[in-house]
Amino acid sequence: METPHSPELFDKELCELVLAVAPRLFAVVQECEVRPGLKDGCVAAWGIAFGEGPVHVISADGTGQMVLNSPERALRWFARGGGEDGVTARLVWLSRSGSAVLDHDQAA
Numbered sequence: 234m235e236t237p238h239s240p241e242l243f244d245k246e247l248c249e250l251v252l253a254v255a256p257r258l259f260a261v262v263q264e265c266e267v268r269p270g271l272k273d274g275c276v277a278a279w280g281i282a283f284g285e286g287p288v289h290v291i292s293a294d295g296t297g298q299m300v301l302n303s304p305e306r307a308l309r310w311f312a313r314g315g316g317e318d319g320v321t322a323r324l325v326w327l328s329r330s331g332s333a334v335l336d337h338d339q340a341a
Contacts, residue, residue, distance in 0.1 A: 248333035257282045258327040259304055261290065261311050265320045277311045277322065280304055 261278040278297075280290040288301045290310075301307055304324050311322040 244335055248335065251333045252329070252331070254284070255329070255333075256284070257329075260325045260327070261307050261322055262325050263311055263320050263322050278307060280307060280324075 259280045259282065260276045261280060262274050263277045264272055264274040267273045276293050278290050278292045280288055282288045282304050288304050288307070289298070290301060290307045291298045299307070299310070308322045308324070311320075313320040
């Protein structure tokens with residue numbers, strides 16, 4: 234990255250760079266049918282995906298961590314009962330906000 238002529242332009246380029254390479258956040262959600270036609274669910278884990286690189290997953294209660302090759306690999310760890318009257322798992326991705334700031338106080 235070449236340095237622009239003004240500090241404002243450089244700050245803008247830094248924020249754009251961060252957005253372009255930012256990892257993606259996701260949740261691993263467990264679902265089960267509590268009675269016919271009625272489902273319940275919970276967040277079982279949080280994950281962060283680094284482009285084509287490793288995926289880091291930590292259980293929602295903070296007691297377990299794993300590094301995997303893909304987000305989908307986390308599903309097998311959180312599904313139980315093979316899906317038949319058991320607990321299924323799926324990924325829910327947090328959407329990108331499209332903004333970045335340099336000041337921590339301005340961050341969401």
